[in-house]
Amino acid sequence: MDAGVRRVMGLISEMNVRYVVPVYQRPYSWGEEQCLQLWDDILACGRSREQTHFTGSIVTMQDGTASPQGVASLAVIDGQQRITTIALLLVALARYADAHGKERLPFSRQEILMSGYLTNPFRSGDDHYKLTLSKGDRATFRAVIDHLEDPSRPAPEGPSRILDNLALFERRLDALANVATVWEGLRRLEVVSVTMAQGRDNAQLIFESMNSTGKDLSAADLIRNFVLMKYPLDRQAQAYQTYWKPLEDVLAPLADEDAFDDFIRCFFQMAYAPERLGGADLYQVFKRYVSANAYDANDRMGFLCLRLKDFAGYYVDAVRGGLSAADDADPVARRTSFHLAGIARLGGSAARPLVLELFRSCRRRECTRVQLADMLGVLESYLLRRAVCDCEGSAQEHFLRHLVAKLAAVRSAGEKYFESYVALFLVEEGTPRRFPADDEFRRALLTRDCFGFAQAPFLLARLNARLAAGAAGAAPDAGAGAAPDDAAEDAAIACAAAGVPGSSADASALPEGWGVEHVMPVGALEDPAWAQALGPDARLAFERGVNALGNLVPSAYPYDLQDGTLAQKQGRLARDADGRSVDAPLCRDVIAAQTWGPTQIEARGRVLADVALGAWPLPHMDAATLEAFRPSRRAAQVKTVTWQDLVDSGVVQMDDVLVSVSPMYPGRATVTSTGRIMLATGETFDEPTAAYERFLGSVGAHETGLNGWTHWRLGEGGPLLDQLR
Structure with a gap:
């Protein structure tokens, strides 16, 4: 590695050298703030003719080779932002000199082009350009240089930081009284130049240390x-x-x-x-x-x-919140996307690691596509019920993290994945991590402030689609404690996709511009008609009912006519913002009501609570099966059999051959003297799945992520490793 202090202009003008920004570097990202900081440094240096200015470091890597034209390529490990910005300032200076030919300037367009600052003048192709950027920046920067050399060539257009910063420098030069100051400042800029040799120096370690003092990557x-x-x-x-x-x-x-x-x-x-x-x-x-x-x-x-x-x-x-490549005609894919949409709205980033785990299990064929959709439905119900019941968020985050680890243990133990998943939710009953039971969920729906509930739009949108499904012939409210009803769920999804009034396409949100509206208004106590409808203890009835689930509707006119009469509100609910007729299922009973008060609010709340119990059901499992999953029982009954257990017990021994069961990808592995699994590549692994994943990668298989326990067998025609344990 060679390092030393160099003048920037001397460094970049070296002949038969070009600087290449590797593909792994981020794009050019300096904005106006960084450019103006460099501009101020250059001006300060140019005005103080007795000093130089240190402006960081430039780290490059060379491989010791040269092109047929004799040009050596240096990979820019650190400093591409600075080099690129200085190059843009040089382009701006060349343009300025061209446009102000009558001024006496210490530089010219021809000097900048022929002195090696921007090009290797007598080389062609890639070797012609002194700086080659990465990715989308390359074409734009080259077009800037091409247009500077030959104005008849098209000037680059479109949004680009390169063009924005070039324009910034041109404006600054036009506003400057003495442009010679910029040229003088550029000539006094200094950097620490570090040049490394490939194979001899560790570029990554140097890159990490350089990054620690610059703009964070x-x-x-x-x-x-x-x-x-x-x-x-x-x-x-x-x-x-x-x-x-x-x-x-x-x-x-x-x-x-x-x-x-x-x-x-x-x-x-x-x-x-x-x-x-x-x-x-x-x-x-x-x-x-x-x-x-x-x-x-x-x-x-x-x-x-x-x-x-x-x-x-x-x-x-x-x-x-949906499968990227789903077949709309595939009901399983539609259900999967339906629940992904709900989880995306309810769980945020905390639920994503578990979703990744569930997709991995399906990819490994540890569960079916139908079971994947069901498991996502269980997760959505868990998240929604806990949100409605105001359960502790930290306990939920703790549970989701540990659930991923427990499912990995289930995989290692070769147990039934789907049944284990459901049971792991249900055994938390009575803890802060619980899956709220039907009575707790119903009570919360009927007593909480649903208008102030952050997920109220989602709740109403899903209830709206569920009610539409009931009107279409499926029974959406199978009752408290109902198991997941695929027919009702499919009907709700179909109704949403068909454009149920008051619901968006994924049935997970209200249509754009819609909001949650009160039927009995927030100003009911000040309105004689509404106060009379509230009964003898109007204030208590108002406080209990105004923000209750039974008093809320989706509306295209949120916050409009908040204190209107019942008839005025009914008229609004029957039309959208353009005055067209709307028949939102969740609003039908309100529109048909003759009066509206505590009795109607409570009755409607009970109906909607029943619908919610069917839309977000508590999963069921028979008592005997669930009992086997209790932590105390599992500690006594279940022992995860590992690969090392098979080796220690002599079930598999040194020199035993493992054979891939895949007819498309035949292959073998050998058990070593230390009990590891050795592939034909010589790589060794201490676990069957890791070994099988690498085996598939070594033979170019597209299918990866499969369970090695079910894809290796012991010898030709022998048992699967999963059967052995």
Whole structure:
């Protein structure tokens, strides 16, 4: 590694050198604040002719080779933001000189172009450009240089930080009394130049230390750099396109620059459950995970990226609240999306690691697609009931984390996944982590302030769709304690998809512009007619009923006519904001009412509570089966049989051969003298599933994430490992 203080202009103007920003680097991201800070530093340096100005560091990596034209490529490990911004300022200076030819300036457009600041003048192709940016920035920056060299070539257009900052510098130059100051300041800028040799210096460690004092990189930036730096420079572009870009493409529909960080947190919360990651450094967690699972050996980093890509797809579905590639004609897919929408609204990020775990179990065929939809329905009911009952949030977060870990133990023990999942909810009865029973749920619905309930729009939208399903022929309110009713649920989903008045397409929200409205208004006590309807103890009746479930309706006119008469409110409920007729099922009884007071509110509340019990049911399990899942019973009866148990007991021995059961991907593994599973690649594993996942990756299988216990058998025609234990 060579390091030293250099003048910036001398560094970037070296002939037959070009600077390449690797694909793993984040795009050009400096905004106006950073550009103006550099501008002020340059002006201060230019006005003080006796000093230089230190402006950070530029770290590059060279591989010791040159192009056929004799140009050496230097990968920019740190400093791309500074180099790019200085290049944009040089372009602005060249344009200024061209437009002000009569002024006496210490620089010219021709000098800037021919002195190697922006190009290698006598080289062609990629070697012609002194700076090559990554991703979408490359074409824009090259178009800027091309247009500067030949104004007849098209000028770049469209939104871009590059064009924004170039325009910023041009405005600043036009407003400056003495532009020569900028040129002089640029010539006095100094940096610490660090040049490393590939294979000899650890670029990642240096990158991490340089980042600690600059503009912080996100976990996504650091992890991407870590992954792609594992490949030689000449393979990084291919590795990016093959492994990393597909992962970015999966997350792209979220259009959220923080999506990767949140995804990776959810993934590791699932992988390390029940450990609470909280504010853990995700980059350090990632490195720990890579090291513990040997992903940094034998070119396995690509396999890890492909695995993350699968989970990123599950994450996107969890965030967006629906399957990305669902068949509308598939009732199971519709039910899955229906419950994902509810979980997304109710559970937020805390529920996402569990959703990832459930999708993984389905991918591994530990549960069916129907069971996956049912399990998501159980989770939605759990979240909604606890929200209505105002149950403790920290206890819920604790339970969801530990549920992921318990399901992993279920997988290792080879037990029935779906039954275990349901039981793990029900055995928490009587604890702060409980699944509220029907009587608690009903009581909360009838007594709480439902108007102030954060999920009131969701609650009313789902009840509206459920009532529409009942009108369409399915019985949505099977009664207290009812088991999940697939027919009623499918009917509710179908009604929502068909555009039930008062419901959005996913039946999880009110239509855009709609809100929750009181029937008996908030100003009822001041209105003689409403006060009379409230009865002899008007104030008590008002306080009990005004925000009760039975007094709430979805309306296209929220906050309008809050203190209107019953007839006025009924007229509003029968029309949308455009005056068209609306027949929202949840409003029919209100529109048909002759009077409205405590009796009507209480009666309607009881009806809606019954509908809610059917819409978000408590799962059922027979007493004997549930008893077997009680923690005390399981401690005495259940022992997880591990791979090491099979080795220690002599059921599997050294040199035994494990055979893949897949007819598409035949393969073998061998048991070593230490009891590990060794693949044909020489890699060893201490657990069947990890070994089988890597085996599939080594043979190019698209299907990954399968359970090794059910996909390895002992010898040709022998029993499955799952049968052995």
